[in-house]
Amino acid sequence: MTPELLITVGVLALQGAFSEHLQLLKQASQSLPKYVQWKFIEVRDVKALSLCDALIIPGGESTTMSLVAERSGLLEPLREFVKVYRKPTWGTCAGMILLAEEANRTKKGGQELIGGLDVRVRRNHFGSQTESFSTPLDLPFLGDKEPFYGYFIRAPVVEHVLPPTTPASALAANTADTIAAPSKKPIDEIAASFASPDEVRVLGRLPVSKLTTAPGDDNMAEGRIVAVEQGNCLGTSFHPELGRDVRIHKWWLEGVMDKVERKRAMERVR
Ligand code: GLN
DSSP: OOOOEEEEEEEEOSSSSHHHHHHHHHHHHTTSOTTEEEEEEEEOSHHHHHTOSEEEEOSSOHHHHHHHHHHTTOHHHHHIIIIISOOOEEEETHHHHHHEEEEESOOTTTOOOOOOEEEEEETTTTOSGGGOEEEEEOOGGGSSSSOEEEEESSOOEEEEEOOTTSOHHHHHTTOTTOEEOOOOOOSSHHHHHHSOOSOOEEEEEOOGGGOOOOTTOSOTTTOOEEEEEETTEEEESSOGGGSSOOHHHHHHHHHHHHHHHHHHHHHHHO
């Protein structure tokens, strides 16, 4: 069958584990319907970003990534990609921090956020590099009972799911080490249809046995939130690209396929 749908997926390649994501994307795409032709590209500038239908922001160091993005003129285009054009975007670890509307344990002036997920994340929740760990996770959205091994490396957790209507900056203004992403509106009704007005969907939690205490959290009893989805955005605290399991990449690409097909159909009848 000749491919009928070309979809370009970018991986932000300013810093961090981008080549691992590209590897797993290629592998995962092999078991997807053949009418889609996938193109996977590294994104380092605005031109490459403009070619993308969807994007992964990898793990690495969110402070460095936001600084480099700003210097290379990519920060605002990234915000537009995620929040104005509402294209599917997945952030892993540092990438999830950048997609959060609020993050704490940040240096004022040292880091900027893209936003897109109505959550507040706590950076480096589990401590330093030496406190990294891997653990089997129960991720029901994958549709099978096989646990997924999550690698947590100086990983963040979602400490708070924000009410969708609350402007993040108003909430964050109160605390010294918390920063917020600037708010933006979808460009048109098609983009708006991908901006989920509903709440953040919690897709995965750490087992309760992995609870490390911190005051003021709203998810202590059930286990820490480590995977969330809202509208066009997905965030995972851990690194699925560091293992060999392609299930999350495949699941995400299936979602990308649906969204891109839906968007192109809407554009045709406009
Ligand atoms: N601690 C890093 C940060 O704050 C994230 C670590 C990672 O992506 N593995 O950006």
